[in-house]
Amino acid sequence: xxxxxxxxxxxxxxxxxxxxxxxxxxxxxxxxxxxxxxxxxxxxxxxxxxxxxxxxxxxxxxxxxxxxxxxxxxxxxxxxxxxxxxxxxxxxxxxxxxxxxxxxxxxxxxxxxxxxxxxxxxxxxxxxxxxxxxxxxxxxxxxxxxxxxxxxxxxxxxxxxxxxxxxxxxxxxxxxxxxxxxxxxxxxxxxxxxxxxxxxxxxxxxxxxxxxxxxxxxxxxxxxxxxxxxxxxxxxxxxxxxxxxxxxxxxxxxxxxxxxxxxxxxxxxxxxxxxxxxxxxxxxxxxxxxxxxxxxxxxxxxxxxxxxxxxxxxxxxxxxxxxxxxxxxxxxxxxxxxxxxxxxxxxxxxxxxxxxxxxxxxxxxxxxxxxxxxxxxxxxxxxxxxxxxxxxxxxxxxxxxxxxxxxxxxxxxxxxxxxxxxxxxxxxxxxxxxxxxxxxxxxxx
Amino acid sequence: xxxxxxxxxxxxxxxxxxxxxxxxxxxxxxxxxxxxxxxxxxxxxxxxxxxxxxxxxxxxxxxxxxxxxxxxxxxxxxxxxxxxxxxxxxxxxxxxxxxxxxxxxxxxxxxxxxxxxxxxxxxxxxxxxxxxxxxxxxxxxxxxxxxxxxxxxxxxxxxxxxxxxxxxxxxxxxxxxxxxxxxxxxxxxxxxxxxxxxxxxxxxxxxxxxxxxxxxxxxxxxxxxxxxxxxxxxxxxxxxxxxxxxxxxxxxxxxxxxxxxxxxxxxxxxx
Numbered sequence: 001x002x003x004x005x006x007x008x009x010x011x012x013x014x015x016x017x018x019x020x021x022x023x024x025x026x027x028x029x030x031x032x033x034x035x036x037x038x039x040x041x042x043x044x045x046x047x048x049x050x051x052x053x054x055x056x057x058x059x060x061x062x063x064x065x066x067x068x069x070x071x072x073x074x075x076x077x078x079x080x081x082x083x084x085x086x087x088x089x090x091x092x093x094x095x096x097x098x099x100x101x102x103x104x105x106x107x108x109x110x111x112x113x114x115x116x117x118x119x120x121x122x123x124x125x126x127x128x129x130x131x132x133x134x135x136x137x138x139x140x141x142x143x144x145x146x147x148x149x150x151x152x153x154x155x156x157x158x159x160x161x162x163x164x165x166x167x168x169x170x171x172x173x174x175x176x177x178x179x180x181x182x183x184x185x186x187x188x189x190x191x192x193x194x195x196x197x198x199x200x201x202x203x204x205x206x207x208x209x210x211x212x213x214x215x216x217x218x219x220x221x222x223x224x225x226x227x228x229x230x231x232x233x234x235x236x237x238x239x240x241x242x243x244x245x246x247x248x249x250x251x252x253x254x255x256x257x258x259x260x261x262x263x264x265x266x267x268x269x270x271x272x273x274x275x276x277x278x279x280x281x282x283x284x285x286x287x288x289x290x291x292x293x294x295x296x297x298x299x300x301x302x303x304x305x306x307x308x309x310x311x312x313x314x315x316x317x318x319x320x321x322x323x324x325x326x327x328x329x330x331x332x333x334x335x336x337x338x339x340x341x342x343x344x345x346x347x348x349x350x351x352x353x354x355x356x357x358x359x360x361x362x363x364x365x366x367x368x369x370x371x372x373x374x375x376x377x378x379x380x381x382x383x384x385x386x387x388x389x390x391x392x393x394x395x396x397x398x399x400x401x402x403x404x405x406x407x408x409x410x411x412x413x414x415x416x417x418x419x420x421x422x423x424x425x426x427x428x429x430x431x432x433x434x435x436x437x438x439x440x441x442x443x444x445x
Numbered sequence: 446x447x448x449x450x451x452x453x454x455x456x457x458x459x460x461x462x463x464x465x466x467x468x469x470x471x472x473x474x475x476x477x478x479x480x481x482x483x484x485x486x487x488x489x490x491x492x493x494x495x496x497x498x499x500x501x502x503x504x505x506x507x508x509x510x511x512x513x514x515x516x517x518x519x520x521x522x523x524x525x526x527x528x529x530x531x532x533x534x535x536x537x538x539x540x541x542x543x544x545x546x547x548x549x550x551x552x553x554x555x556x557x558x559x560x561x562x563x564x565x566x567x568x569x570x571x572x573x574x575x576x577x578x579x580x581x582x583x584x585x586x587x588x589x590x591x592x593x594x595x596x597x598x599x600x601x602x603x604x605x606x607x608x609x610x611x612x613x614x615x616x617x618x619x620x621x622x623x624x625x626x627x628x629x630x631x632x633x634x635x636x637x638x639x640x641x642x643x644x645x646x647x648x649x650x651x652x653x654x655x656x657x658x659x660x661x662x663x664x665x666x667x668x669x670x671x672x673x674x675x676x677x678x679x680x681x682x683x684x685x686x687x688x689x690x691x692x693x694x695x696x697x698x699x700x701x702x703x704x705x706x707x708x709x710x711x712x713x714x715x716x
Contacts, residue, residue, distance in 0.1 A: 161612070175602065175611065178532075178618030270682025273618060294685040296602060306607045313612075 001336050003137065004062055005096035006069045006088060007047075007054030010110050013087035021053045021077040031055075032133040035072060040064035043138040047103075047124040049117065051110050056100060058137040066090055094329050097141065101325045104145040105152040106159065113159035113314055118149050140335065148328040155324060156317040161310035166197040168306040169277050169298075170204050173245050176275045176296050182207040186243035188236065188257075189213060189250030190222040193279055197247055198226055210239050214250070240265035247277045248284040255286040262289045277303070337401040344410045345394050347419045352386045450494035451515065455549045457487030458522070462546050465539035472613060477535040484542055485526055491519045510704070513579060515552035517703070518545040520583025521590070528587070528623050534615035537623070540590045551704070570645040574638055578664070581635025582699055585671050588627025589699070592692030595620040599686050621685055624692060628675045635668055663702035670695045 008018060035044040035055065043058040055072070059065030074084050091099045102108045104121045125142045128134045134142070153159060162168045173180060183206045187194055190213060198209055209228035212235065213219035219230035231239055240246065240261065250256060257276070266274060276297045278285040283299060290297030298306075360367065360379065367375050393413060400406040413419070464480025467473075495516070525541040528534070594614060601611035674691055677683040 172602075172607075174616060175598075175607075176617050178616040178622070271684040273621070273685060290603075293687060302605055305605055309607050 001093040001097070001333065002059050002062060003056070003093060003096045003141065004059050004066055004069070005054060005056045005091040005099050006066060006073070007052060008073075008087045008089065009052035009054075009108065012089060015050075017077060017079070017087060018050070018053055021048070021073065030131065031072070031076075032128060032131045035069065036133055038065065038068040040068055043135040044133050045124055045128045045138055045142070047121060049120045052103070052108075054103070056096065056138070056141075058135065062092055066092075094333050097332055098325060098329045100141065100145050101148045101328055102322075104149040105321060105325060106149070107152070107318055107321055107325070111163060112318060113163075115159060118146070121145065121149075137336070137339075141332065144328060144332050148325060151324050151328070152321045156320045158314050158317045158321050160317065161313060163307055163310055163314065165279075165300070165303045165307055166193055167200055168303045168310070169197040169247070170200045172277075172296075172298060172303070172306060173201065173275050174204070177244055177273055180205040183244040184208045184210065184242050186239055186246045187211045187222070187228065188246060188248040188284065189252075189280065190218060191249040191279070194247045194249040194277075195222065195226060197277070197279075198228075201245060202226070206245070210243065212236050212239060237261055237265060241268045243274070244272070245275045245277070247279065249278075249280045250284050251280070252284060253282060255284060257285040257289060259286055259288045259292060262292060262295055266292065266294065279303070334402060337406070338398055341397040341401045341406050341410060344413055344419065345397060348390060348394070348413065348417060351417060351419060352390060356382055356386060448494075450490050450497055451553070454487050454491035454494055455546075455553060457483055457490055458518070458542060458546045458549055461487055461538065462542040465536070465542050469536065469539055469610070469613060474535065474613065477538065477613075480542070481526070481529065481535050481538055484522060484538055484545075487545075488519060488522050488526060491515070491522075495519070511552045511554060513575065514548050514704070516576075516579050517583055517586070518548035518552065520580050521545060521548075521586050524584055524587045524627070525590075528626060532615070532619045532622065534619045534623065536613050537591060537594055537615055537620070540594055541587070544586070544590060570641055570648075574642040574645055576638075577634050577641060578638030581631045581633075581638055582667070582703065584627045584631030584634065585667075585699060586627075586696060588624045588631065589692040589696035591620045591623035591627065592689035592696075595624065595689035596686065596693070599689070617685065621688075624688060625678060628671060628678060628692075632671060632675050635671070639664065639668060660702070663698070667695070667699050667702045670698055 008021075010018070031046040032044055035041050035046065035057065040059055040061045041057045042060055045056040047054045047056070053073070055069045057065055057069060070084065070088065070090075073079070073088070074081060077084065089099075099108070104118055106113050106115065106117045109117050121142075125134070128138065128142075162171045170180075173183075177183060180201060183201075185198055185201050185206050185208070187198055187209060190211070198206075202209065209223070209226055211219045211223040211226075211228045211230050212233055213222065213230070214233050216230065216232050219232070222228070223230035236256075240257075246257075248256065262274070262276075266272075271294050274295045276285055276289065276295060278297065278299045281300065285297055285299075287297070287299075289295060360382070367378065370378070397406060397409055397413070400409050461480045461484035464476055464483055468476030468480060498512075522541060522545045525538065529537065595617060598611060598614045598617055598620065601607070601609075601614070602617070674688060674695060677691075678688060
């Protein structure tokens with residue numbers, strides 16, 4: 001398969017380097033124009049995100065193309081060759097296809113399963129189509145990548161559960177309270193993580209946020225940022241009665257919420273379920289509170305535990321996803337391989353057709369003596385004979401194409417049938433320009 | 446009597462159960478979705494079965510034990526489907542469907558039996574009494590099954606076992622709501638059923654609204670138990686685990702009243 005992929009990602013190259021590269025390529029030059037100027041590169045896709053810079057290309061000559069792409073990166077990254085070699089990975093053939101599929105399916109992402117990458121690949125492909133840098137191979141390949149990503153997303157849970165502590169809080173709140181619609185959140189103290197969790201809760205339907213702080217001015221300040229209601233610390237017990245979710249993160253040395261306080265509030269709120277999140281270190285909530293019925297207390301370690309569990313789950317799912325990707329790579333290779341023999345089959349048919357036309361022409365005189373109907377019958381008979389004769393070699397070629405050994409047969413057929421040997425099979429394939437049917441990037445995926 | 450639809454319904458209940466269990470083991474919500482549709486099919490087939498009986502012999506369903514049990518299974522499953530349409534608590538089916546299968550298997554032991562209704566149980570009020578009581582008890586049973594799942598989920602969350610089962614079980618809030626709804630609707634229906642029964646008893650047994658029969662006593666006990674639960678819920682504000690545990694106990698009493706005590710009763714039993 002004449003497909004190559006050269007690139008670097010967050011695992012192989014430091015941010016500083018990726019930054020330099022994506023800058024210069026994004027704004028200053030049109031990377032695709034420059035890449036396609038090399039005769040070895042027939043089609044190209046340039047993908048640049050904050051975690052990766054990759055070039056995917058269909059190459060005329062793989063070695064040559066890889067060298068060209070490398071020098072392109074070298075130039076724009078202002079890098080030394082040795083430094084470059086360390087960060088770059090190069091994939092050829094089905095490895096390149098697999099890598100693309102993994103990237104699109106978010107298996108290669110920094111946070112595995114994050115959804116943005118697919119959009120970024122689609123964006124890159126749109127640019128590629130707009131600049132007419134894609135042909136039949138990349139069109140097919142990219143659509144196949146989108147389909148694979150969709151399969152991975154629907155058939156596995158790689159993107160399943162929260163992998164950040166603040167989002168794990170939302171997940172747990174849903175597990176305990178059910179719908180978050182109209183729930184009240186009480187923030188005790190303020191901190192980056194608790195504000196983030198509060199924001200997530202709001203986005204998931206929570207109705208109201210109350211901010212309690214020892215210094216009232218600070219409470220007002222935080223409340224303003226997240227559209228909450230500020231209250232003084234003296235109202236804490238009273239507000240405990242209204243809240244469904246409490247996020248505590250003060251810098252206090254002792255416990256702020258005691259079992260007696262919570263029990264009292266619980267009685268006044270008629271035992272409605274209460275979810276307490278204690279992300280303060282040292283802890284704000286007496287652990288004994290967690291043993292009260294209808295009160296669920298999670299501290300920072302518990303939430304981290306949820307995250308770890310989810311990460312483990314994603315890794316398990318990732319194995320399933322790799323299986324799906326393996327299948328899809330095979331499927332693409334199958335399609336690609338038939339491509340090798342298609343031009344030969346076409347010229348074989350064309351040759352037969354030419355012979356038929358010529359022979360009918362030559363026998364024109366006596367054919368004309370026949371009636372209209374008989375003339376038609378003779379033509380049909382001749383066509384059928386040709387089809388029957390060609391049937392076996394054509395199916396044979398298609399079959400051989402799947403086992404990677406088609407080239408000798410292609411050569412033999414070309415030689416024996418004296419098909420013009422000028423072109424390499426790749427060039428004769430119908431698409432050096434984008435094929436109509438496959439150009440549209442947003443084609444329903 | 447044709448039991449084709451009954452058997453088809455039993456098979457569908459069974460399939461739904463299998464679907465729910467597979468969804469729990471394979472951890473796939475899709476399977477639970479499919480199982481929910483199959484359970485819907487089972488309820489529909491079961492309804493056709495009742496319709497079939499109704500056309501055959503009028504409004505006299507559920508007067509023998511086995512039919513009553515089958516009607517009970519239908520109510521619990523139907524009520525569950527109605528509830529889950531609102532709350533999306535599909536996995537609760539993993540408890541409801543097997544419960545229905547057990548009841549249906551019990552029912553199938555006698556569904557083809559002859560129908561001999563004792564004199565005391567022949568009268569216009571009897572079918573109303575039976576239907577209302579069973580619907581009430583069915584809703585109570587659903588409340589209790591939600592309680593069972595509540596206890597499992599509560600345990601998972603308290604032990605921080607978030608990776609496995611807990612991820613697929615419904616939220617505590619939803620389960621508590623189902624428990625609430627079941628109690629709230631079951632109570633007036635069973636109350637009405639018992640009142641109709643006692644009105645009928647006065648005519649059938651001459652003079653008294655009450656007969657010291659094991660079945661009557663147990664039924665009254667069930668009513669008291671659930672009345673207590675509902676009172677604690679509404680007036681005292683008990684919620685969550687405490688109610689869930691008590692609901693499970695109440696279900697045990699209910700099942701005994703429904704099936705076990707039947708064999709002790711002389712004047713009031715299903716045939």
